[in-house]
Amino acid sequence: MSLVNDMLRDLETRRAAPSERLQLDGLYAVDETAVTRRDRYERLRRSVVVLAVVAVLAVLLGLLVDRLLSAAPEVSTVTPPVAPASAVPSPVQILDVLPQHDGRGLVLQLLLDRSVAYQRNEESGAVSLRLKDTQLAGELQQGRLQRDGRSISWRVENSGTDVQVLLVGLGNSLAVSDRLEAAGDRWMLWIDVPLNTPVEAIDAPLALDNLPPAEAENAHSEAPLPAWVSAPLPTPVAASPPPPAVQPIAPVAAPQVKIAAYQPDTLTLARQALQAGDHPRAISLLETLQNTRGHDPQVLRWLARAYLAADDQQRLLDWLPAQLAQLPDDSELRLILARAQLQAGDTRRAVATLEQNPPRLEQEPTYFALLAASYQQTDQWQNSADLYRRLLALRPSQSTWQLGLAIALEQLDQPAEAGRHYRLALLGTDLDDSTRRFVSERAKALGGL
Incomplete structure (x- = not known):
């Protein structure tokens, strides 16, 4: 078809003679573009018709489904909202309770794993500190201190989700000071209860016997009439000049009030430097403060802690014995000296230091725990076992003391x-993981597991 159509177009283009057209007489060239366009239009029309039919069917089907759904009873399910699970913060842990006493009174230290909020309540003869969302590992801890007719009883125990620190004093009201400080990656709550606070003097009673005797009241007698009743009228005199006008007082200038920024004292600066790890600055400030205050126990304790934290053992060993000779009953200074001696490898001298002027075991069990461990360093196994038994009688749940007694036995x-x-x-x-593995191995070896 295409070849014939091309031949007819060629004849028309060349305007061929009639003799050449005889074979193709009656045939004419077809417009193929128009034919293609008509075919395309026809296919498009058919597609549109098919799509229209499909759309009508879809609409009818949708109406039918909607009518069926509207006829059925509506069932609604309500899903209760689920509250997101909120992370419950873990309670603050009290890692250790360190009671100490010296010539001034009782110092109670609570070592915490992080900072804590607490509330203080005071009643007659008692002070209570409630630490919010805090837990004390193990059993309650308590103690008592008596001196010069005065007594202090203290107790640290769990109270629900909190921990309560109770101090009760006999003989006089308590003067308790507390502060919370950072100690490296831990926190320390200091509770200071001095026993040498002077008692206010009571006013002496009034001696009624020394009062002068009261004078007897004169008998009532009728008083005579005054002289002006019978006196003649005075002669009028000229009016006196008016008094001079009072000069106004110059206003006083308002007082000048100056507000200066808070300047912390030297001891506070030294403690801040020690907590920040700046040991040289802390030592320098504390040494300067010692030169001005002399044998102030608080300054001496902080200076000893600074030497120990700076790992300056030799300086501490040279300086602390002379200070301890002035304060022989200061158990914290004695404990720091013994630790420095143990770090230096002088275990026998550390034992001798701890054996001198020891406090009561119920008041400072950690002091005796170090002494029991030092006995093992000097092969005094029986002394160590006896001391660990006394400690466990006070606190049976202390795992480290059970371990120390087991090693001694x-x-x-x-x-x-x-x-x-x-x-x-x-x-x-x-107990940490490595210590727990060692304990488990020894228990199995001895037939315990």
Whole structure:
């Protein structure tokens, strides 16, 4: 078809003679573009018709489904909103309670894993501190201090989700000071209860016997008439000139009030430097403060802590014995000196230091725990075992003390008792992973597990 159409177009283009057209007479060239366009239009028309039919069917089907759904009863399900689970913060942990006493009174230290909010309440003869969202590991801790007819009883115990610190004084009202300070990555709550606070003198009673005797009241007699009643009228005199006008007082200038910024004292600056890890600055400030205050126990304790934190053992060993000779009953200074001696490897001198003027075990058990451990460093196993037994009678749940007693008993050739205390040590929660593995191995070796 296309070839014939091309031939006809060629004849028309060349205007061929009639003799050439004889074979193709009656045929004419077809417009192929128009034919293609008509075919395309026809296909498009058919597609539109098909789409229209499909759309009409879809509309009809939608109306039918909508009518069926509207006829059915509506069932609604309400899903209650689920509240997002909020992370419950873990309570603050009291890692240790360190009671100490010296010539001034009682110092109670609570070592915390982080900062805590607490509320203080005071009643007659008692002071209570409630630490919010705090837990004390183990059993309650308590103690008592008596001196010069005065007594202080203290107790630290769990109270629901909080921890309560109660101090009760006999003989006079308590003067309790408390402060919360950062100690490296831990926090320390200091509670200071002095016992040498002077008592206010009571006013002496009034001696009624020394009062002068009261004078007797004169008998009532009729008084005579005054002289002006019978006196003649006075002669009028000229009016006196008016008094001079009072000069106004010059106004007083308002007082000048100056507000200066708070300047912390030297001890506060030294404590801040020590907490920030700036040991040289803290030592310099505390040494200057010692030169001005002399044997102030608070300054001496902070200076000893600074030497120990700076790992300046030799300086501490040279300086602290002379200070301790002036304050022989200061158990904290004695404890710091013993730790420095242990770090220097002088275990026998550390034992001798701790054995001099020890406090009561109920008041400072950590002091005796260090002494029991020092006994083991000098192979005094029986002394160590006896002291650990006294400590465990005070606090049976202390795992480190159970471990110390087990080690001492094993060295004393008492494997059965040692295995039992190894097992008791595993029941506690204050052992790290490596120590717990060691305890488990020793318990198995002694037939305890």
